[in-house]
Amino acid sequence: MGVFGTDGVRGIGHVGDVVDPLRSFHSERLFSKALCGEIVSSASKVADEGGVVVGWDRRPCNLELSKFAIDSLAKTGRRIMVLGETTTPALQFAMLMNSAKLGVMITASHNPSEDTGVKILFENGRKPTLGEEAAIEKSLFHERSVDGPKYEIEHISNDIYVQKIREAIVDIGRRGLIPRDGFLIDGSGGWISTWLAEMISEEGFACTEVSDRDAAINWNCGAGSLSEGDVIEWDECKESQHLLLRELKPAPRGSVLGFCFDGDGDRCFLVSSTGTGACIIGGDGLLRLFSFERMDGGDFSVALTIESALDVSESLRKLSAGRVTETGVGDRWLQHALLSDNGADNIVGAEPSGHVILQQRIGSKIGLWGDGVKTMLEFLRLIDSHGRDWLEEASSSTSVNESYSIYPSNKALWNPDGKLGKLVTDAIVKSLDTSESGVKRVDVEGEDSLLLLRHRGEAEWSFAIRNSGTESKTRVTVRSSGGDQEMSERVMSAIINVLEPILQIESMS
Numbered sequence: 388m389g390v391f392g393t394d395g396v397r398g399i400g401h402v403g404d405v406v407d408p409l410r411s412f413h414s415e416r417l418f419s420k421a422l423c424g425e426i427v428s429s430a431s432k433v434a435d436e437g438g439v440v441v442g443w444d445r446r447p448c449n450l451e452l453s454k455f456a457i458d459s460l461a462k463t464g465r466r467i468m469v470l471g472e473t474t475t476p477a478l479q480f481a482m483l484m485n486s487a488k489l490g491v492m493i494t495a496s497h498n499p500s501e502d503t504g505v506k507i508l509f510e511n512g513r514k515p516t517l518g519e520e521a522a523i524e525k526s527l528f529h530e531r532s533v534d535g536p537k538y539e540i541e542h543i544s545n546d547i548y549v550q551k552i553r554e555a556i557v558d559i560g561r562r563g564l565i566p567r568d569g570f571l572i573d574g575s576g577g578w579i580s581t582w583l584a585e586m587i588s589e590e591g592f593a594c595t596e597v598s599d600r601d602a603a604i605n606w607n608c609g610a611g612s613l614s615e616g617d618v619i620e621w622d623e624c625k626e627s628q629h630l631l632l633r634e635l636k637p638a639p640r641g642s643v644l645g646f647c648f649d650g651d652g653d654r655c656f657l658v659s660s661t662g663t664g665a666c667i668i669g670g671d672g673l674l675r676l677f678s679f680e681r682m683d684g685g686d687f688s689v690a691l692t693i694e695s696a697l698d699v700s701e702s703l704r705k706l707s708a709g710r711v712t713e714t715g716v717g718d719r720w721l722q723h724a725l726l727s728d729n730g731a732d733n734i735v736g737a738e739p740s741g742h743v744i745l746q747q748r749i750g751s752k753i754g755l756w757g758d759g760v761k762t763m764l765e766f767l768r769l770i771d772s773h774g775r776d777w778l779e780e781a782s783s784s785t786s787v788n789e790s791y792s793i794y795p796s797n798k799a800l801w802n803p804d805g806k807l808g809k810l811v812t813d814a815i816v817k818s819l820d821t822s823e824s825g826v827k828r829v830d831v832e833g834e835d836s837l838l839l840l841r842h843r844g845e846a847e848w849s850f851a852i853r854n855s856g857t858e859s860k861t862r863v864t865v866r867s868s869g870g871d872q873e874m875s876e877r878v879m880s881a882i883i884n885v886l887e888p889i890l891q892i893e894s895m896s
Contacts, residue, residue, distance in 0.1 A: 388413055390527075391520040393717040393856025396426060397495045397504035400448030409527065418504050422527075423452050424459035427491050429523040430507045431463040437488030437510075439463075440543070442470035442478040444494045444577050444651050445604050446503045453493050456505070457540060465489070468543045472578050474652025476758035477548045479512030480747065483754045484547060497575075497611030497649040498857060500603035506651075512747075512756045513726070514719040517833060549582060555764055556590055564771045568638070569593025571645030571658075573631040575609025576600055579652050583760060597630045597645075610649045610656045610759075615669035615739040616788060624665055631658065635665055641778045643770065647741075648759040653718065654741035655759035657766045659778055670737030671696045672781035673762070676769040677735055678702045679780050681709065690724035690736035690744065692716050693831060693839055693851050696786040697868035709733075715834040716853065718742035718757045729755045739788075787867040787875045791883060796861040796890045798854040803838035807889060808852075814881040815840060815850055818874075846870035852882065861890055 390396045390412060398418030405411040408422040431439065439460055443449040453469075460467050470481055475492050482490045490508030498504075507515055507523065515523070559565060569592065574580025576598040584596035598608040605611050608630040624632045631645050638644060640662035647656040657668040674691060678699070681687050687709035691700060694716055703711045710728070714720035714736075721736030721744045728734050729746065730753050736744035743762040747754040770777045802808060816823050819842055829839045836854040841847075846869035854861050863886070865879045 389520070389524050390422070390426070391515075391524065394496065394514070394719060395492075395494075395504050395506035396422075397498055397502055397857050399501055400446060400452065400503035402448050402451045418452075418502075420452055420455040423493070423505055424455050425527045426505055426507070426523060427456045428459045428463065429526040430491070431460060431465060431489060432526055433519050433522045434489040434509055436465075438466035438468055438485060439489040439491060440468045440470055440478055440481045440485065440487045441491045441493075442473035442475075442481075443492065444474070445472055445600075446493075446495065446500050446650075448503050449493045452503065456491055456493065460491070461538070461540070464538070466538045467540045469540055470543055470545065473545055474578050474759075475506060475508075476653050476747075476756055476761070477545050477578070479508060479754060479756045479758075480548045480551075480749070481543060481545070482508060482510075482512050483747065483752050484749050485543070492651065494651040496651050496857070497605060497609065497654065500605060511752075512754045514722055514756075516723070545578075549586070552583070552760055553586055553590070555761075556587055556592075559764060559767055560590055560592060562771075564767045565592045566643045568642065569595070570643050571631050571634055572596050573608050573610075573645060573647040574598050574652075575611070575648055575650045576602060576604040576606065577609075577648070577650040577652060579648050579760065595634075597634050599630070604650045608647075610647045610654045610741050613647060613656050613667050614790070615656070615667055615671055615741070616784075617667040618661060618664055619666075620664040632665060641775060643767070646759075646763045646766075649741075652759045653757040655743065655762035655766070656741045657763075661778075666778075666782065668766075668781050669739045669741040670743055671699050671739050671784070673743055673766060673769065674699045674703065674735070674737050675781050675783065676773060676777065678706065680769065680772060681706050681733065684708060685733060686731065687733035687735075688712075688725055688728040688731065689734075690714055690721040692721065692738040693834075693837070693849070694739055694790070694864050694866075695737075696739070696784050696788050697847060697849060697866050698784050698786040701868060713831075715831045715837070717833075717856065718744060720833055722755055722757075725755055729753055785868060787865070787870050787872055789865040789875050789879045791863045791879060792855075793861040793863070793883070793887055793890050795859040796854070798836070798859065798861060798890075800890055801836060801852070801854055801861050801886075803836060803852065807886070808838050810885045811838060811852060811882055812840065814885050815842075815878060818878040818881045819844075819848070846874075848878075850878070850882070852886070861886065
């Protein structure tokens with residue numbers, strides 16, 4: 388059984404000694420310092436020769452885990468550059484700037500603060516392939532020799548990254564793209580919350596950070612507890628536990644109210660006013676705006692995931708000049724799908740969760756990764772280019788999208804190729820009143836637990852059941868273009884009625 392999930396390795400942070408780190412991880416979800424050290428040492432064997440950048444976010448165990456990771460890396464003979472508290476995209480920026488061959492980010496992204504883990508990155512901020520992950524896992528807890536002399540640990544800063552963001556804010560402010568009435572920032576209590584809102588205010592634009600650095604990271608804040616398409620009425624906002632929603636005041640339709648990030652800074656949700664409440668806009672909304680912008684022509688390359696609304700891919704495919712690629716869930720797959728086009732114009736990858744992959748340039752060097760702050764800036768640029776109708780375009784979905792998470796789920800019981808997968812398929816066929824031959828299965832790279840079924844009749848339907856790679860969840864997604872809400876709810880209920888009694892009851896027993 389492997390240790391990698393959708394994006395790195397995640398578990399419950401543990402700095403004490405354990406007898407068997409792998410067994411403790413698989414049976415108790417303990418992400419121990421011994422396991423952390425082994426993963427980074429093994430990753431060093433897989434990466435090309437060169438420097439390594441190490442960073443972390445603000446979680447209870449992370450400082451001690453990072454020290455253990457640095458000690459393990461010191462035995463590899465690599466130049467070690469320690470960034471300190473940061474975000475994943477800022478660490479990727481530091482990798483590109485310093486031509487590092489390996490990146491180690493101690494984080495669990497949007498997971499609760501008691502969780503932590505590690506993201507491994509390769510040259511130019513690239514996320515690992517499945518083969519690279521397998522190679523890392525294969526060499527865990529195998530004896531390895533010291534590769535070379537120990538280097539002195541070099542402490543580097545985020546200053547250049549922050550300065551680049553300031554320059555971008557000054558530029559878009561000069562062009563009148565920043566909302567005049569001010570807006571809120573929710574940095575989820577992570578590193579972003581220490582400087583972004585303050586910087587925007589220093590440049591003359593009203594901006595307030597709402598998350599609390601004295602509380603746990605991601606606690607009642609950030610992107611992790613929101614979903615694209617959520618609409619929250621003003622009265623509901625007042626009663627919400629979410630810190631940004633609670634601070635919202637009624638505003639005219641189309642007003643930009645704020646931006647929510649996750650703890651390690653690679654996701655961003657735009658929060659806007661519908662006139663009667665707040666709506667959450669993520670990667671699908673950004674791609675709708677991008678699609679409208681590309682109607683004037685020009686080449687482009689877009690990657691989106693199997694959870695993106697069907698109208699988004701349809702509108703992009705109608706634009707003959709571009710390339711559209713559908714991937715598995717996770718920004719890793721979006722990044723990999725776009726790498727062959729890196730350096731060209733108009734490249735973007737996005738998913739509803741708020742991951743948006745954009746090109747990142749440092750002089751002549753070009754990287755490709757998701758950066759929540761850069762996503763915020765891209766939202767502001769696209770909003771300005773669309774004028775007053777931007778919200779209608781960003782939220783003009785002709786699709787039906789339903790999602791549901793079975794939690795806690797005994798994920799080991801879900802097998803798309805087994806009896807349970809057959810029961811789900813039969814339930815979908817019956818609900819659609821079609822034949823089994825009318826439902827086609829689609830395979831997607833990197834999604835071993837995925838059952839993805841497509842049906843095309845008077846309407847187009849897509850059904851996805853997959854285990855989360857980061858949490859104890861099994862996620863169900865129903866998407867349709869041309870279908871109705873009633874049918875969507877009926878099929879969703881049929882799927883849940885099959886899965887939940889088996890997965891959830893077993894996991895809670």
